[in-house]
Amino acid sequence: MSGDNYYFGDSVTMNGGRGNTGMVKNQAPPAAESASPELEAAVRELVELVRELRAGVPSASARAIDDSLPDITADPAVPPQERHRALMAVAGIAATVGAVGQPVVEAVNRVLALLGS
Template structure:
């Protein structure tokens, strides 16, 4: 048998998501940088230097060692979490990059 086998219950079911795999590391990186730049003005001034430095580490991409990249991601995710709900897309983008790049 080929094709999709689907069982669904409840209200509000719309359809099947197809071709949804992990993002490529490069696509996840671009998404994270865009989300971080959109969040920047919401970051308290006291955290902005660390945030900006961490974004620059991401922009350097593959030229950074894994430890430095992980520290930058941790800083960005931590600051994004502290600013509240508005930071949620950045936290999600960090998690996507960590997964796509195998940084867990």
Template sequence: MTNGSGFQQHHNTVNMHGGDGNIGVHYDQRTIAPVSYDAGLRELRTLLAELRAGVPEGDGRTLDEAMGVLAEPDTQPQNRRNALMAIIGVAATAETLGESVLSLARQLTQLLGG
């Protein structure tokens, strides 16, 4: 099943057995996966805009350069992979939003065959 953004959707099931003060549900970042590289790239662009605002200027430049490489239609797959690895490096040091970027960038790397 896909949503309107071209992402595959999965339903979550929550089972609780006992306990006190159970509050909230943790949703695994990997429950939504891009169906295509292009759909994932659109989502990544949105997430990076938010992430960029919360990282140091040097990391922001790294994200900008990597996104520029990914946006070029004639970029070789290895160069796309390198750009995604740069994004993964920055996202790995960021807080909560970094986790979403990290997960999506890894999924896009897999779609590229690596």
């Protein structure tokens, strides 16, 4: 059985400085996950409500909202802890403005429920 080659993981082939093939990763990319349609709709609604809320808050709160919005997404590639941090930041700002922010707090809670948080 000599000559049988089995490759698991990375493989590098060097041929005396000529014909080098480089590193063969032998790894499949992770399967593309997609968010549920319900989550995508809830995130769209939340982002719309947050943009409306942003116009009525102090500039420091508006900057915090601006910093949080990129992480409020249905994209599975966003680290869950970053998404959760952004959602909680927005909910905190919304809670401080009273009744005007209540729809945002409710939308954040819907997104968190859909994420299983």
